[in-house]
Amino acid sequence: MIRDIDGGMTAATRLAGGAPLETTLDVTDPGDWLALDAAVREVAWYRGAAKPDGHPSLPLPADLDGFDESRLALALCHRNGWTRQGAVSRAVRYPRLLPLVVVRSADWAGPVREAARQVLRETLDADSAVRVAPLLLRVGRRERGAFGTELLGRVLRGASREHVALLFADPDRNVRRFAYRLAVDGGLLGPAELARAAVGDPDSVVQDVCATAALSALGDEKDAYEKDVNEEVLSALLSARNPRTRSAGVTGLRRAGRPGRAEPYLTDGSGLVRACARYVVRQHGVDPADWYRRRCATADTPGSTPGATPGATPGPPPGAVIGLAECGDRADAELLRPLLTHPDARVRASAVAGLRTLDCVDPRQIRPLLDDPSAHVVREAVTTLLPGAADLPSDWLAERTGPGHARHVRLGAFRLLDASGGIAALRAAVALLEDQEVKLRTWAGQSVQRWHPSPDLWGQNVEEVGELLDRSRHLFSDYVLIRRKWEAGLRG
Known part of the structure; x- marks a missing residue:
């Protein structure tokens, strides 16, 4: 594989010496040809010349008739447009040089470009189109490259399904996107195949294209065969790990006339899926807010959660907690506050996020969660407390940045101290500059570098500020250090 321009020069030198193509570059990799x-x-x-960097010259005579495949490949890339144009017409005899003809079809020189395009019109068939499709699409992004993409589409529209299917597994996501769009436009894939492609492909664009097409093809539920196909489509989409694909399946439940099946997805871990589920159940006459309230009101009733397994922690699923905040009102905060002490960390984290969503945050209730054993809960607590970080007791936060606390607690406390600013933030950051925890040490250095005294504190604690800045002088140039001290009220 040629990874850079130097590798390409080495390959060119070897081709000039007569080395065969297959031993010089990966003929299946479009990047190597480019x-x-x-x-x-x-x-x-120029004949007899050599570049200062040691690469030898590659003399090419004007008469190309006696060229072999390797040297003709060099002629197709020649600086001289007449040489490139002459090489294009001779490349027909060497099918393996078709990728370079593709490159020349977007050439800046009009005669070269037209000659290459004529060769492609005459020679490109389904087999060769599949072989050079990745290169055609990459060249298609160039200023004059649209011709190749359009020609590829025309050729493959007349090809068999098997030819197009070869592109579904291409490692280049742009090739797969092109192939699936072509398959959807040409009706080459059935609804169930599209649904499986949406679930199996890692690219989000392919997922959207295939999921949308699969849902559009859902049939009449009254027909037994169509009902089975619908079930296969919906089951595949609803089982997807990707939330966008899963949400498409949930939305499809309404089109298929099965809105009741969307209820379990009201507590999905994805906000997008929950929103789609709420839309579907509303069409079924269900008020999602009331549905969530009933689930959250069962927090203190052991075994009351629908579908709960024996021995499971009682209470609502985390998705019901945040779901209530997403569609409820401020009065629902009374249902969420008791969940701040729930045994399940996921429920506690969702309760914090829910109160933040409802704008019903009481910092006195959230502050104790900064010591929570769950990093997820602490992250939600920190995010919730950040807007009022300046009102939190700095000594209380600074104590939690010490080595006696869990890593996630220290990180959360320092984030709040850094957001609060002032001398407390600088003091905590300087104290952590040599901490054993790499992330804290890095954050502390960044915090010191961006620290500035606020105007209302100008001239206060100047001696301590000077001492702290001197301890961190390795983070500043001399000019910036003097400037920072001057901002704090220090002279000289």
Whole structure:
């Protein structure tokens, strides 16, 4: 694989010496062809000349008739437009040089470009189109490259399903996007196949294209065969790990006339899926806010959670807690506050996030959660307390940045101290500059570098500020250090 211009120059030199293509570059990798094309023009082409960096010259006579495949590949990349144009017409005899003809179809020189395009019109068939599709699409992003993409589409629209399917597994996501769009437009895949592609492909664009097409193809539930197909489509989409694909399946439940099946997704871990589920159940006459309230009101009733397994922690699922905040009102905060002490950390974290969503945060209730054993809960607590960080007791926060506390507690406390600013933030940051925890040490250094005294504190604690800045002088240039001291009220 050619990874850079130097690798391309090495490949060009070997081709000039007669080395065969397959031993010089990966003929299936579009990046290798593009690197070779770029590298050849970096080499001095004048006979007998050599570049200062040691790369030899690659002399190419004007008469190309006696060229073998390797040297014709170099001629297709030549600086001289007449040489490139002459090489294009001779490349027809060497099918493995088709990728360089693709590159020339977007050439800046009109005669070269038109010659290459004519060769592609005459020679590109389904087999060769599949082989050069990744390169055609990459060249298609160039200023004059649209021709190749359009030609690829025309050829593959007349090809068999098997040819297009070969592109579904291409490692290049742009190739898979092109192939699936082509398959959707041409009706090459059935609804169940599209649903499986939406679930199986890692690319979000492919997922959206296939999921949307699968849902559009849902049939009449009254027909037994169509009902089975619908079930296969919906089951696949609803089982997807990706929330966007899963949400498409939930939305499809309404189109299929099965809104009641959306209820379990009201507590999904994804906000997008929960929103889609709420939309669907509303069409079924269910008020999602009341549904959530009933689940959250069962927090103190052991075993009352629907579907709870024996021995499981009683109470609402975390998705019900945050779901209530998403569609409820401020009065629902009374249902969420008791959940701040729930045994399940996921429920506690959702309760904090829910109160923040409802704008019903009481810092006195959230502050104790900064010591929570769950890092997830502490992150939610910190996010909730950040807007009022300046009102939190700095000594209380500084004590929690010490080595006697859990890592996530120390990180959370320092985030709040840093947001509060002032001398307390500088004091805590300087104290952590040599901490054993790498992340804290890094954050502390960044905090010191961006620290500035607030105008209302100008001239206060100047001696301590000077001492703290001197302890961290390795983070500043001399000019910046003097400037920072001057901002704090220090002279000289």
